[in-house]
Amino acid sequence: MRLNALRRRSPADLAFTIGLFVVCAAILFVTLYPIYFVMIASISDATMVATGQVWAFPRRISLFGYEQILGDSRIWTGYRNTILYTVVGTAVNLLVTLPAAYALSRREFRPRKILMFFFAFTMFFNGGLIPMYLLLRDLSLLDNWLVFVLPSAVNVYNLIIARAFFEHSLPEELHEAASIDGASYFQFFIKMALPLSMAIISVIGLYYLVQHWNDFFTGLVFVRTYDKQPLQIVLRDILISNQAFAGGAGGAGGSGGSYAQQYADQIKYGVIVVSTLPVIILYPFMQRYFEKGVMIGSVKG
């Protein structure tokens, strides 16, 4: 059956199919191999990685990097902070964004046009870094963990997606029926709109979650105390600034030479895996929601 289908194809079509296969395979390889390589390198012997003998499978399994990471308190403090900021931050995001998106989705609510402009304008024009910094200073939010939660409470893009969902996916008849029964906007929102909108709640919830998890800027600019820094700042110090590790490895600044460099690299591979693993594990489950979000967002920019 399949063979017949192949035979019936014209040579040009067959060439196209083969070409397509090669291109797709190349795309897959280029996308996934770096990630795969980090994973196998993190559990292989550092010297073998450094001399290029590890490329397809892990060789001479060594957990040196992970042992170092497990013994380093900075990463765990960073992890704890990031989880706190992500959970609280996402909760605040949803509490603020969803009701506003619902209100703005009601067609009979005349001020919604000007309110949408009020929100959307901030996507294209902003006060910039310094006024923001001074504002946060005046509000004593500098070096305060709430700086991870409050300034980013509303993401206008997510607000627009949620509004589009409420506007297009909640049947108008439902609202009419509810208002004949005397339901107020509050009641309708909580009893009807929210339960019917789990899809959009997951989408923007996950957007917010990833945004908090990967947030590096806030910690860099607005926070001084190291104990309050999120995971991304700790990662920066280990991965990029080459700061020394508790065990003495790392900090390959020069004296240690290539030997120290190898171990520093192995720790880095491990750190990348440890910090990215939650996202990669969750990813297959979240993926369809993310995609849905882009689709909804594109219905009405």
Next chain:
Amino acid sequence: MTAASPTQARPRPGAGAQLARHARRYWQLWVMAAPAIAFVAVFAYVPMYGLQLAFREFDFTAGLTGGEWVGLKYFQQFFESPQFWTLIRNTVVISMTTLVVGFVAPIALALIVNQVVNRSRKKFLQTATYLPHFISIVVIVGMLQVFLSPSSGLITRVAEFFGASGGNLLGSSAFVQVYVISEVWQHCGWNSIIYLAALASVDTQLYEAARIDGAGRFTIIRHIDVPALVPTMIVLLILNMGNVLNTGFEKIFLMQNPLNLGVSEVIATYVYKIGILSNQFSYGTAIGLFNTLINFTFLVVTNQVAKRVSNTSLW
């Protein structure tokens, strides 16, 4: 609007009465929108109000709104600074390259992925290409550093294998290329979703008709798929143009090192160093405002052009 008929009989109510009626009917919606309005007012509009600092002398006691008016002093200082042209050049080179390559790549990817007929293979390809989008910038730059390390990096070795002179790719000469390629690697798949959605909505009868007329697959791509993407392309192009001078601060900042500073210092990183690290608040604000104004102008102009040329626009 259900209660419209009895009010029509009465004489037109005054503004106060109208307001009262609006409040009675919609106060709950206002309550729901209020927190979001408040947050955006405080954290987006107050900083905009603070932009006047660019025209004032910073005064520690006055805070956000600044002290004495100094007019365009700080803008002049920026235009005359020896850094000015370097910053403009670096910013434009990095952002324009990213804009062009980052605009074309997702379109190409979407056209390719759309050719895959088998649904589960297509799904797998999509899932794989979206993945890098969710890796944090810090990790991406960390990976770049390990892969590009002159002594033992994976990419360095591959380059050497093919006869290129590896060297320190993060050093200076290849900074822009490394930045742009890694940017495409990370976001190309994700940015192709919207194009794939547009391709999925193409009427399949068009394909059948084309096939009956004997069109090959490339012809179909050129004459059916690409035209179907044009409206989406224009909207995204306008949006991207609004970011011409908005290079990704975080990634460039993380990729900077003393060797590449000559090509990697951009307006955003300079504002951070001038404003936050050396506390020249007014000067930093002025540079930031200059940047924002250029972006905003580009956005408006591109939108106008698109409106005139193709009837597609943001507003």
